[in-house]
Structures are given as C-alpha cells and as structure tokens.
Amino acid sequence: MPIFALVDCNNFYASCEKLFDPTLKDTPVVVLSNNDGCVVARSAEAKALGIPMGAPWFQIREAAERQGVVAYSSNYALYADLSNRVVEVLSGFSPNVEVYSIDESFLELSGFAGVEPDLAAYGQRIRQRVADWLGLAVCVGIAPTKTLAKLANHCAKKMLAGSAGVCDFTVISDDALSRLFATIDVGEVWGVGRKIALRLDEMGIRTVEQLRRTDPDLIRRRFSVVLERTVRELRGLSCLALEEIAPPKQQIMSSRSFSRLLTERRELEEAVASYMATAAEKLRRQRCLAGVVQVYIRTNIFKPDEPQYQQSMALPLLAPSDDTRVLTAWALRILRRIYRDGYGYHKAGIMLLDLIPLHQRQASLFGVEQEEGGRPQALMQVLDEINARYGRRTLQFAAEGIARPWQMRRNRLSPSYTTKWDEIPAVLAR
Numbered sequence: 001m002p003i004f005a006l007v008d009c010n011n012f013y014a015s016c017e018k019l020f021d022p023t024l025k026d027t028p029v030v031v032l033s034n035n036d037g038c039v040v041a042r043s044a045e046a047k048a049l050g051i052p053m054g055a056p057w058f059q060i061r062e063a064a065e066r067q068g069v070v071a072y073s074s075n076y077a078l079y080a081d082l083s084n085r086v087v088e089v090l091s092g093f094s095p096n097v098e099v100y101s102i103d104e105s106f107l108e109l110s111g112f113a114g115v116e117p118d119l120a121a122y123g124q125r126i127r128q129r130v131a132d133w134l135g136l137a138v139c140v141g142i143a144p145t146k147t148l149a150k151l152a153n154h155c156a157k158k159m160l161a162g163s164a165g166v167c168d169f170t171v172i173s174d175d176a177l178s179r180l181f182a183t184i185d186v187g188e189v190w191g192v193g194r195k196i197a198l199r200l201d202e203m204g205i206r207t208v209e210q211l212r213r214t215d216p217d218l219i220r221r222r223f224s225v226v227l228e229r230t231v232r233e234l235r236g237l238s239c240l241a242l243e244e245i246a247p248p249k250q251q252i253m254s255s256r257s258f259s260r261l262l263t264e265r266r267e268l269e270e271a272v273a274s275y276m277a278t279a280a281e282k283l284r285r286q287r288c289l290a291g292v293v294q295v296y297i298r299t300n301i302f303k304p305d306e307p308q309y310q311q312s313m314a315l316p317l318l319a320p321s322d323d324t325r326v327l328t329a330w331a332l333r334i335l336r337r338i339y340r341d342g343y344g345y346h347k348a349g350i351m352l353l354d355l356i357p358l359h360q361r362q363a364s365l366f367g368v369e370q371e372e373g374g375r376p377q378a379l380m381q382v383l384d385e386i387n388a389r390y391g392r393r394t395l396q397f398a399a400e401g402i403a404r405p406w407q408m409r410r411n412r413l414s415p416s417y418t419t420k421w422d423e424i425p426a427v428l429a430r
Contacts, residue, residue: 002238003119003142003170005107006149007090007126009083010137010157012103013041016082017072019135020417020425028069032057035257035409036073073410081418082134089130093122098242106146108242123166143169146240147233150190151208155180181209181234191230196223208234249286254279255349259409261300262345268297269332270401275350276331277400280324281387283352284380289320291354293327295334300346311338320356323380327352328399 009015013031018024028045032038039055049067051060057071064071083102091097096108109119123140130138141153148169154160156167160180169177186208187197203222205211212234220228229239254275262268272295283290296312313334321327331350386395393400415423 001110001144003109003144004146004149004238004242005094005109005119005123005126006100006141006146006153007086007105007107007130007138008141008153008157009086009103010139011041011043011047012083012136013074013079014043014046015136016075016079017414018043019082020415024070028064028067030057030064030069030071032071032073032412034074035259036071036411037257040074071412073413075414075416077416077419078414082136085134086130086136086138089133090126092129093126096242106149106242109142119170120166120168123168124164127165138165140166141169142167144236145233145238146242147190147230148236151181151184151188151234154184154188160184178209178212181212182207184208186211189230189234191226196227199223249282250355252279252282252290252352252355253349254282254351255296255347256407257347258345258406260406262406263343265336265339265341267401267406268339268345268348269335269399270404271348271406272331272335272350273328273397273399274401274404275348276328277324277396279350279352280322280327280380281384283355284322284384287358288355289322289358289360290317290327290352291320291356292316292352293330293334294351294353295331295338295348296351297335297338297345297348299343307343309340309343311340313338314351314353316354320354322358322377324383324397328397332399 014029017029017031018027026045027043028049028051029043030039030046030051031041033040036057039051039053039057039060042051042053046069049064049069051064051069061071079102086103087097087099087105090105090107094107094109098106100106109122119142123142126140127138130136139153139156141149141151141156143149143152152167152169156165160167160183172180184207185197186192186200186206187194189208189211192200192211199222200206200211203214205214211231214231216228216231219231232239256271256275258271262271292314294312294314296310298310299308300306301308301310315330315334317326317330335348383395387393415425417423417425
C-alpha cells in the first residue's frame with residue numbers, strides 16, 4: 001500500500017519575513033500582493049486579529065497599523081530560496097519528493113513502514129529538522145493517498161484528531177475517520193473549489209464524509225472523472241501517483257500591473273519586452289519552443305469613471321522558437337497593432353502557446369530560423385549562463401529598458417537576506 005506525506009510550511013510568506021527579524025516574533029505580519037495591493041499572506045497573529053485574506057491594503061491600513069500589524073511587499077526571491085532549502089531538507093527523509101507548490105511537497109513513505117513503524121514520530125522528526133536547520137514551522141499529513149494526505153495536513157494544522165503538527169491517517173480506524181470527516185466541510189477537500197462545493201451542496205453533500213460515501217460513478221456523471229478520482233482517494237484507493245518531475249507547462253505567461261498608468265507606447269514596449277525575456281528564459285529552462293505569441297493590454301478596470309480599453313491578440317510564428325529576440329520582435333509587432341492612443345494602461349502581459357519539446361523542432365521550409373537570428377541556441381545559452389551565474393538581468397536586451405519607472409511598486413520590500421551579498425544580515429556585538 002502506498003503511503004504519502006504532505007509537508008506544508010505554516011504561513012510561509014509571513015514566516016519568511018519573520019525569520020530574519022527577531023523583533024517580529026509575536027508581531028502580526030501580512031504580506032501584500034503586487035503593487036502592495038491586497039493581503040496575500042498572514043501570520044497567525046494577523047489571522048487572530050481577523051484580517052481577511054485578499055483585503056485591499058489601502059482599505060484596512062489605518063485600522064491594521066493601530067493594531068500593530070506590520071506589512072511587507074512580496075519578496076519572491078527570498079521565498080523561492082527558502083522554499084528550495086526546505087525541499088533540500090525533505091530530500092533527506094525520502095528519495096521520492098514531489099514539489100507541489102512553493103510551500104508544499106509530497107513525500108513517498110511506502111518503503112519506510114517497516115523501518116519506521118511509527119510514521120507520526122517520523123513526521124515529528126521532519127518538523128524538528130526543518131525547524132532546527134531553517135527556523136520554519138511545518139505540518140505533516142500522512143495517508144495512503146495524496147488527497148487524504150492533504151486532508152491529514154489540514155487536520156494537523158487545526159490540531160484535529162489529537163494531532164500536534166503531525167496527523168497520520170494510516171493508524172486511525174475507518175469508524176474514527178468517518179466521525180472526523182463528518183465534522184469537516186467538503187470545501188476542505190483538495191480540488192473541491194467554491195463552485196463545485198455549491199453544486200455538491202445542492203445534492204446535499206456538505207461534509208467530507210458525505211462526499212466519501214457518494215457513488216463515484218454518480219459523481220463522474222454529474223461532475224468529472226477528476227472528482228470521481230477524488231472520491232476514490234477519500235476511500236483509500238490511490239489514483240494519483242507522485243510526480244517527481246514536474247510535467248512541462250502547456251503555456252507560459254508573464255504579466256504585471258504597473259506602478260502607475262502608462263500613456264506612452266514606448267513604456268508599454270519596454271514592459272512587454274521585459275515580460276517576454278522572463279517567459280523566454282522559463283521556456284528554455286523546460287527545453288521547449290513556442291509556436292504562438294499572445295499579448296494583451298488593459299486599462300484599470302477598478303476605475304470605471306476613466307476611459308476603458310482592453311485588447312489582446314495572438315499570432316502564430318513562422319517557426320517555433322525559444323529565441324528571446326524572435327519572440328520579443330513578434331510581441332512588439334502585436335503590441336503596435338492593438339495599442340490605442342489616449343488611454344492610461346494599468347496592466348500588460350504576454351503568453352507563449354503551442355509549446356513543443358525542443359527535440360521536436362522542425363526546420364522551416366524557407367530557413368526562417370537563420371533569417372531571424374543566426375545561431376540562436378548558442379547565444380541564448382550564453383545569455384542564460386551569465387545571468388544564472390551573476391544574477392538576473394546581468395545581461396539584458398536594450399528593448400527591456402533600464403530605468404523602468406513602470407515596474408510594480410514594492411515600497412515595503414524586505415532585504416534579500418539569502419540571495420544578495422550586500423543584504424546578508426549582520427550580527428553585531430555590543
């Protein structure tokens with residue numbers, strides 16, 4: 001029987017911010033979205049104050065600060081680096097690890113049942129190791145399926161079923177699980193979103209136990225094979241294998257809101273070129289080529305009293321490519337076609353579609369690759385290697401701009417404690 005563990009970092013973004021500042025130990029902390037817009041993460045203290053997820057910061061700022069809340073801009077470099085370190089630690093507990101998200105990973109523990117008879121104790125060792133080596137708190141859910149492991153992790157966080165940061169469903173009887181699941185809302189099940197939960201509610205299915213006892217074939221007819229698998233997983237039948245290698249993305253998107261409204265096409269072109277450079281780097285990292293480029297722009301939909309305009313367009317390339325120069329050229333062509341003067345633009349984005357593996361590259365009948373850049377692979381490889389060694393944007397294209405006054409606002413950004421030499425925390429003796 002397979003056994004999975006889901007390890008989830010508690011309040012990850014907020015915990016990362018607290019990690020390097022001891023003065024924040026008992027302080028309510030929130031992390032804000034792009035342009036310091038909405039609350040996207042909360043520490044336990046902030047949750048206790050009733051600060052809602054997704055709340056616009058400008059609306060709650062005064063009240064929150066009166067309660068001692070400290071807000072930070074999203075520090076993605078810090079979060080990504082600490083996430084990688086957590087995965088490194090977890091790799092010491094199982095050779096099979098699936099990184100599910102920036103703060104969650106599945107571990108395969110099937111081979112440990114005999115070696116580690118008490119898997120809950122093994123989960124506690126995982127928690128202690130992450131806490132000792134990284135200073136971060138995690139919860140561990142253990143179960144015979146990935147869906148149940150997610151649910152066990154939920155119970156571990158809520159201290160249900162007598163758990164203390166670790167919940168092991170493999171040692172709980174079916175009757176005890178039934179009583180527990182009867183107290184948990186169906187919306188807590190992995191993959192059951194708000195819309196599905198509403199439809200289930202119409203069928204009288206409101207708890208995890210009710211969903212577990214529903215006929216899987218009926219669920220498949222009413223919903224999908226995906227939700228049918230969820231029901232079977234809740235019954236202990238493993239339908240979802242561990243994905244140690246993330247499958248290639250079917251599309252790559254890069255977009256941001258601007259720190260101010262852009263009224264000149266030149267500034268929009270810089271933004272689009274910058275987003276394309278980011279997307280093209282991701283494309284090469286997964287060793288794929290893009291066959292279609294899409295660009296979209298829009299004004300601020302939250303200001304309906306101002307002139308509104310939004311438009312997007314997708315164009316197929318003459319030949320699939322991963323060359324930043326080629327992709328950027330096509331993106332700028334599209335932008336010039338959809339741009340309209342007289343508007344203040346709030347957001348732009350690009351998307352790479354029709355992705356194919358690099359080894360499936362098909363030469364163009366008319367030799368387009370040579371016409372549009374010569375030896376693109378060698379040049380892009382050098383570009384990526386230099387930026388990987390010396391930091392992002394060490395080398396960049398002039399089209400991306402230098403000053404970038406349109407970049408998203410991050411006025412509350414904490415230092416990059418682990419990724420920049422000049423921002424490493426210093427300990428001073430007094």
